[in-house]
Amino acid sequence: MPPKKSASVNRKQRQLGPGVGGIAKGRPPLAKKPQAALSSEKTRQLIRSHHQLNKQLASVENAGNREEADEIRKRIEQLGGLKSYQQASIQGQANDRGGDSSAVLMEWLKPLTSVVGKDKSKLRLLEVGALSTRNACSRSGCFDVERIDLNSQAEGIKQQDFMARSIPSPDGERFDVISLSLVLNYVPSPEGRGDMLKRTCEFLSIRNEHTYSMDQQSTLPALFLVLPAPCIVNSRYMSEERLASLMESLGYALLRSKQTSKLVFYLWQLKARPGSRRAKFSKKQVNPGINRNNFSIVLQH
Numbered sequence: 001m002p003p004k005k006s007a008s009v010n011r012k013q014r015q016l017g018p019g020v021g022g023i024a025k026g027r028p029p030l031a032k033k034p035q036a037a038l039s040s041e042k043t044r045q046l047i048r049s050h051h052q053l054n055k056q057l058a059s060v061e062n063a064g065n066r067e068e069a070d071e072i073r074k075r076i077e078q079l080g081g082l083k084s085y086q087q088a089s090i091q092g093q094a095n096d097r098g099g100d101s102s103a104v105l106m107e108w109l110k111p112l113t114s115v116v117g118k119d120k121s122k123l124r125l126l127e128v129g130a131l132s133t134r135n136a137c138s139r140s141g142c143f144d145v146e147r148i149d150l151n152s153q154a155e156g157i158k159q160q161d162f163m164a165r166s167i168p169s170p171d172g173e174r175f176d177v178i179s180l181s182l183v184l185n186y187v188p189s190p191e192g193r194g195d196m197l198k199r200t201c202e203f204l205s206i207r208n209e210h211t212y213s214m215d216q217q218s219t220l221p222a223l224f225l226v227l228p229a230p231c232i233v234n235s236r237y238m239s240e241e242r243l244a245s246l247m248e249s250l251g252y253a254l255l256r257s258k259q260t261s262k263l264v265f266y267l268w269q270l271k272a273r274p275g276s277r278r279a280k281f282s283k284k285q286v287n288p289g290i291n292r293n294n295f296s297i298v299l300q301h
C-alpha cells in the first residue's frame with residue numbers, strides 16, 4: 001500500500017500560526033505544575049544550548065577527555081539540567097510546535113482504535129521520552145501504555161533509559177506500537193540515533209495472522225517517529241528518501257507521513273526484524289548547502 005501523505009504544510013496551521021488549530025489543543029496537562037513560563041525565545045535558546053552541550057559532552061567523553069567532560073556537565077547543570085530542558089520542551093512545543101504530537105498518532109490509528117473497545121483487547125504502546133501521562137493516546141483508553149523517560153516527571157512514567165532497557169526474550173512481552181516523539185533528535189551522536197532506531201525493532205511484536213486482525217495486519221506493529229522538521233528537510237546528511245531507505249534496511253515500511261512548519265511525523269510498520277546482512281548507512285552528504293544543518297543518522301552494523 002503506498003504511503004498516504006498529508007499536505008506538505010498544513011495551510012490552516014500556517015495561516016493561524018503554530019499553536020493554533022489542527023493538533024494544537026495545547027500540551028496535555030502535566031502532573032507537576034510547570035515553573036514560571038519562559039519567553040518563546042528563551043525556551044528555544046535553552047533547548048538549543050542543551051542539545052549543543054549534550055553533543056559536545058558525547059564527543060569529549062568519546063575522546064576520553066574527563067576534565068572537559070566535567071566542565072560541560074557543570075554547564076548543563078547551570079542551565080538547570082535535564083529537568084529544565086524537559087520543562088522548556090513542554091513549553092516550547094505548546095508555544096511553537098502545535099501541541100500534543102500523539103494526537104497525530106491517534107488520528108492515524110483511528111481505523112484500529114475504533115474497534116479496540118469492542119473486543120476489549122487494548123494495543124500495547126511503549127512511549128519513549130514521555131513527559132505526560134495525559135496525552136491523547138493515554139486519554140483514549142485504547143492502549144495499555146508503558147511510559148519511560150531518562151528523568152521521570154510524573155508517577156506513571158518509569159525512569160528508564162530505553163538504550164539500557166533489557167531486550168525481551170523471544171517469547172517475552174513486546175509492543176504493538178512504539179512512540180519516539182522528539183526523542184531521536186535528543187540523542188547526541190549519529191551512531192547513537194542509528195542504534196536507537198535499530199533497538200526499536202527488538203521491542204515490537206511481529207505477530208502472525210492469527211493474533212492480528214486483518215485491519216491490524218496492515219498497520220501493526222508500528223513505530224511513530226516525530227522529529228523537528230529541519231532534521232529531515234534542511235540537513236546536509238538527511239532527506240525523506242534517505243530516512244526511508246535507512247528504515248527499510250531495518251525492516252520498516254512507511255505507512256503515513258505529515259509535515260508541518262515545525263515537525264515531521266512518520267508511521268512505520270515493522271515487516272520483519274533486520275537480518276545480520278543489513279546495509280550500513282554512513283554520514284553521507286545528500287543535500288549540500290551552507291545554510292543546512294548537520295543532523296544525521298548512522299547505522300554502523
Ligand SMILES: C[S@@+](CC[C@H](N)C(=O)[O-])C[C@H]1O[C@@H](n2cnc3c(N)ncnc32)[C@H](O)[C@@H]1O
Binds near residue numbers: 101131148151182183
Ligand atoms: C523533547 S522531550 C519529548 C517529549 C515528548 N515525547 C513530546 O513529544 O513532547 C525528549 C525526552 O526524551 C527523553 N529521552 C531521550 N533519550 C531517552 C532515552 N534513551 N530513554 C528514555 N527517554 C529518553 C528525554 O529525557 C526527554 O524528556
